[in-house]
Amino acid sequence: MIDRLIRLKNGSPFFGALIRTIRFPVDCLLLVYGATYHKLFGLTPKISHLALVRVFIFTDGKMNDLISFFLSIVYPPLHLHSLSDGLLGGVAESEYHEIQSKLEKDGYYVLENRLSAQYCEKLEAKLSDLSYQIRGDKLKPEELARLYKYDRSNIIAPHYVLERNAVTSLSEVQELISDPVLIRIAQSYLRSQAIFTGLTLDWTPPLGGIKDDAAAQLYHWDMERIKWIRFFIYLTDVDHESGPHCFVKGTHLSGSIPRNLINRGYARISDEEVLNVFGATRILEFVGKKGTIVIEDSRGLHKGLGAISKERLLMAFELSNSTFGNNKRHTITKIHSPRFRDLIAAYPRLYSNFDFNEV
The missing domain is CATH 1.10.287 (Helix Hairpins)
Structure with missing residues (x-):
C-alpha cells in the first residue's frame, strides 16, 4: 500500500x-x-x-555520515606504513594531506600520469582474448545475457564490461589493489578500515558521442554502500573525443543536491538541469594521459561522456567502509602477486569481499 x-x-x-x-x-x-x-x-x-x-x-546523506562515524570507531584505519612502495611509488606526507583536503572539500582529486604507460599497455594487451558483457539502452535481453569479444570492426554496444571475476584474475590488477598508496588514501577519506567492494574494467567505443543511460552516460549519484571512494584509472589517453569522466564539484557533501533532484532517487538528470542548478564552473571534465587516476566520492553527481571519435579503456576500484549494500562479490581462482598474497594474510578485512577458490 x-x-x-x-x-x-x-x-x-x-x-x-x-x-x-x-x-x-x-x-x-x-x-x-x-x-x-x-x-x-x-x-x-x-x-x-x-x-x-x-x-x-x-x-540528505546525514544518516550515512552518522553510521560511518560509528564504523570508524569500531574499525579504525589499519597501519600500513611498513609496506614498501608499490606501482604508484612513494607519496610525500604533504601530498597525502592535500589529497585528503581536496577530497573532503570538493569530492575529487586527480593523480596525473601516475601509472606508467608500460603498465597500461601491458594490461591492455591481455584483454583482446577476454569476454565482455555489453550494456546499452537499445539492447535486447538475450543480447545482455551473452558474452562478446571487443571487436573494433563490429561494435554493437556503447559499453563493454569485462566479466567481474576476470578482472581480479589479472596479475596487473592484483598488483594495483595491493598498492599501499591507494589503500592509505581510501582509509584516510573513509576514516576507517577500507574494503575492496568493486572492481570493473570496460571499453567505451567511439559512437559519435551518443548518450546512453545503461552505460551511465547521464548524470546520477550512487548509493551502493554506506560510504566509499572510487578510483577511475585511465588505461588509454583520454580527451574530449574519447569520453572523459565528469563530476559536479562539491555534490558529495550532505545536503548539497537540491531536494527536487535527490527526491528522484536513481533517476538520471539531464545536462541542462545540472548546468542550471550548479553552474558551469562546478562541472568538471577529466582528461588525461594513460595512467591518470581520478579519485572521487561518487555519492556526488557524475557521469561518463559518450566517446565521439576515440575509444576509452577505464578501470575502476571501489573501497568502502562496509560491505553492507549491493551484494557484488569477486571470486579469485589464482593469486599471481606475492604482495597481494601477503596482504590477504595480514589484513583479511581489506579483501573480505573476495572469495578465494584457488585451482
Missing part, C-alpha cells in the same frame, strides 16, 4: 514528503534488520539496501 501511495507523490510535493516521513521509521527498522542479517550471513537483503537509499534521500 505504501509503495502505491509513493507512486502518487509526483502529483503533490506535500503528499510525497508526507509519505517519505511516514516511511522513514520503517526504513530505519529495515536497516537494523539488514545489518543483523549482514552480520550473520555476510549478505544484505535487497529490501534493506533499498531502505538505505531511501534513508539517504530523506536525511
Whole structure:
C-alpha cells in the first residue's frame, strides 16, 4: 500500500514528503534488520539496501555520515606504513594531506600520469582474448545475457564490461589493489578500515558521442554502500573525443543536491538541469594521459561522456567502509602477486569481499 501511495507523490510535493516521513521509521527498522542479517550471513537483503537509499534521500546523506562515524570507531584505519612502495611509488606526507583536503572539500582529486604507460599497455594487451558483457539502452535481453569479444570492426554496444571475476584474475590488477598508496588514501577519506567492494574494467567505443543511460552516460549519484571512494584509472589517453569522466564539484557533501533532484532517487538528470542548478564552473571534465587516476566520492553527481571519435579503456576500484549494500562479490581462482598474497594474510578485512577458490 505504501509503495502505491509513493507512486502518487509526483502529483503533490506535500503528499510525497508526507509519505517519505511516514516511511522513514520503517526504513530505519529495515536497516537494523539488514545489518543483523549482514552480520550473520555476510549478505544484505535487497529490501534493506533499498531502505538505505531511501534513508539517504530523506536525511540528505546525514544518516550515512552518522553510521560511518560509528564504523570508524569500531574499525579504525589499519597501519600500513611498513609496506614498501608499490606501482604508484612513494607519496610525500604533504601530498597525502592535500589529497585528503581536496577530497573532503570538493569530492575529487586527480593523480596525473601516475601509472606508467608500460603498465597500461601491458594490461591492455591481455584483454583482446577476454569476454565482455555489453550494456546499452537499445539492447535486447538475450543480447545482455551473452558474452562478446571487443571487436573494433563490429561494435554493437556503447559499453563493454569485462566479466567481474576476470578482472581480479589479472596479475596487473592484483598488483594495483595491493598498492599501499591507494589503500592509505581510501582509509584516510573513509576514516576507517577500507574494503575492496568493486572492481570493473570496460571499453567505451567511439559512437559519435551518443548518450546512453545503461552505460551511465547521464548524470546520477550512487548509493551502493554506506560510504566509499572510487578510483577511475585511465588505461588509454583520454580527451574530449574519447569520453572523459565528469563530476559536479562539491555534490558529495550532505545536503548539497537540491531536494527536487535527490527526491528522484536513481533517476538520471539531464545536462541542462545540472548546468542550471550548479553552474558551469562546478562541472568538471577529466582528461588525461594513460595512467591518470581520478579519485572521487561518487555519492556526488557524475557521469561518463559518450566517446565521439576515440575509444576509452577505464578501470575502476571501489573501497568502502562496509560491505553492507549491493551484494557484488569477486571470486579469485589464482593469486599471481606475492604482495597481494601477503596482504590477504595480514589484513583479511581489506579483501573480505573476495572469495578465494584457488585451482
